Amino acid sequence: MSNHRELPVLILGGGPVGVTAAWALARAGVRVQLIEREPEPRTDWRASTFHPPTLELLDELGLAAQMHAEGLTVPRYQYRDRRAGLVAEFDFTVLKEETKYPHRLQLNQQHLVRMLVERLADEPNATLRYGIEATDISTGDDGVLVEGRGPSGPVSLRGSFLIAADGASSTARRLLGVAFTGFTYPERFLIASTSADFRALLPDIADVNYVADPDEWLFLLRTVESWRAVYPVPTDQTYEQATDPEEMQARLQGIAPLPGGYEIGDRQIYNVHQRVADSFVAGPCALVGDAAHINSPLGGVGLNSGIHDAVDLSRRLARVLLDGADEGPELAAFAEIRRQVAVEYVQADTKRNTERISERDETRRQANHDELRAIAGDPDRARAWCRRASLLESVARFGIGLPPQDIRHRREAEAKSTT
Ligand SMILES: Cc1cc2nc3c(=O)[nH]c(=O)nc-3n(C[C@H](O)[C@H](O)[C@H](O)COP(=O)(O)OP(=O)(O)OC[C@H]3O[C@@H](n4cnc5c(N)ncnc54)[C@H](O)[C@@H]3O)c2cc1C
Numbered sequence: 001m002s003n004h005r006e007l008p009v010l011i012l013g014g015g016p017v018g019v020t021a022a023w024a025l026a027r028a029g030v031r032v033q034l035i036e037r038e039p040e041p042r043t044d045w046r047a048s049t050f051h052p053p054t055l056e057l058l059d060e061l062g063l064a065a066q067m068h069a070e071g072l073t074v075p076r077y078q079y080r081d082r083r084a085g086l087v088a089e090f091d092f093t094v095l096k097e098e099t100k101y102p103h104r105l106q107l108n109q110q111h112l113v114r115m116l117v118e119r120l121a122d123e124p125n126a127t128l129r130y131g132i133e134a135t136d137i138s139t140g141d142d143g144v145l146v147e148g149r150g151p152s153g154p155v156s157l158r159g160s161f162l163i164a165a166d167g168a169s170s171t172a173r174r175l176l177g178v179a180f181t182g183f184t185y186p187e188r189f190l191i192a193s194t195s196a197d198f199r200a201l202l203p204d205i206a207d208v209n210y211v212a213d214p215d216e217w218l219f220l221l222r223t224v225e226s227w228r229a230v231y232p233v234p235t236d237q238t239y240e241q242a243t244d245p246e247e248m249q250a251r252l253q254g255i256a257p258l259p260g261g262y263e264i265g266d267r268q269i270y271n272v273h274q275r276v277a278d279s280f281v282a283g284p285c286a287l288v289g290d291a292a293h294i295n296s297p298l299g300g301v302g303l304n305s306g307i308h309d310a311v312d313l314s315r316r317l318a319r320v321l322l323d324g325a326d327e328g329p330e331l332a333a334f335a336e337i338r339r340q341v342a343v344e345y346v347q348a349d350t351k352r353n354t355e356r357i358s359e360r361d362e363t364r365r366q367a368n369h370d371e372l373r374a375i376a377g378d379p380d381r382a383r384a385w386c387r388r389a390s391l392l393e394s395v396a397r398f399g400i401g402l403p404p405q406d407i408r409h410r411r412e413a414e415a416k417s418t419t
Pocket of ligand 1: 012013014015016017018035036037038045047048050109132134165167170171189230270288289290297300303304305306
């Protein structure tokens with residue numbers, strides 16, 4: 001064993017995926033150094049849904065109880081149509097035989113980051129380095145060298161491995177020369193939060209609703225702090241026009257008229273992409289979360305799959321660094337399985353969800369609605385739908401962080417069952 005294995009694992013990016021990897025490794029007994037560009041954890045509004053298998057993983061990491069105490073437990077969600085009303089309702093309670101958490105948990109992602117940073121601050125195996133921007137990465141037989149700029153000048157950090165959790169515009173991905181293949185949607189998405197209670201205005205909606213419309217589709221989600229409406233910004237509208245208070249008021253009044261007007265809180269506009277890194281591993285460096293794959297938020301699975309990446313990789317690196325497992329097959333298994341899940345489940349389903357909600361062709365729109373009604377009306381199909389939408393299916397198929405030989409056995413069994 002070369003001595004670089006004595007070095008800490010470097011984690012680039014202190015978003016929800018990076019801090020999950022840091023906590024999973026540090027708790028397992030591996031030393032980690034987390035490097036984050038911002039001076040403190042970001043509090044941006046993005047993910048708000050945690051799915052059942054993610055909650056099980058976070059339970060193992062000692063977080064599920066606090067998350068449930070702070071979040072909203074939401075078993076039901078709806079597909080709706082702005083003109084026709086309710087199309088189909090799905091209830092994750094049908095998954096109660098196979099998961100301890102048969103619901104979505106609505107909790108804004110910055111709360112997970114806060115909970116993990118609080119724990120990491122007291123964890124002797126973890127060092128958190130805020131205010132350092134990584135600008136260069138080099139790798140060799142002696143591990144990884146990350147160089148960057150900190151508040152008091154240049155910084156160099158050496159590690160055994162690098163976990164690149166530095167988000168959609170990943171510096172690591174670029175420096176490692178890994179392509180990010182896919183496309184960007186022409187329209188941006190605007191998230192607006194309001195203290196108004198949409199359920200008081202639209203009494204039959206659920207806490208999570210995907211609402212189809214050829215022109216003005218949207219999704220409406222409830223969190224503890226507020227309701228959030230997410231809708232597309234026309235391609236010819238500037239940021240200033242889209243976030244103009246009168247324009248936003250008109251969009252929200254179009255969802256449900258509210259005499260006296262909406263109080264509008266946080267607002268953000270995002271570019272939305274469907275992209276996957278060509279490889280999730282380059283030497284001793286591995287890409288996780290948005291650095292490895294990004295997708296439309298329709299379905300709420302981007303961060304969930306990023307957390308699955310982080311736990312999968314952490315289990316493998318813990319075996320390598322603590323139990324002497326061979327790093328080659330472990331990293332290869334991570335790269336192969338997590339990329340396959342990203343492509344076959346996360347990308348495929350979020351793309352389909354986005355097409356379904358924004359379909360303009362009337363015949364296809366009606367066919368989509370008929371299909372959803374038929375699935376929701378058939379208990380076996382509804383259960384299969386919920387297993388897939390919740391990511392339980394992909395986790396049951398591939399596991400999280402299984403040793404390479406177990407994955408090989410599963411693949412062989414899968415091949416036999418399909419011949
Ligand atoms: C509108 C919207 C709604 C969403 N809703 C959901 C949802 O309900 N459920 C879900 O699962 N997902 C959802 N997502 C996706 C989810 O928000 C992302 O998948 C998640 O934030 C990815 O986390 P991450 O840690 O990989 O990356 P990020 O959160 O982007 O964190 C990356 C971190 O790396 C740091 N960094 C970057 N470059 C450097 C550098 N060079 N040096 C040091 N630090 C650096 C950044 O400052 C940042 O803190 C949504 C996304 C959007 C846009």
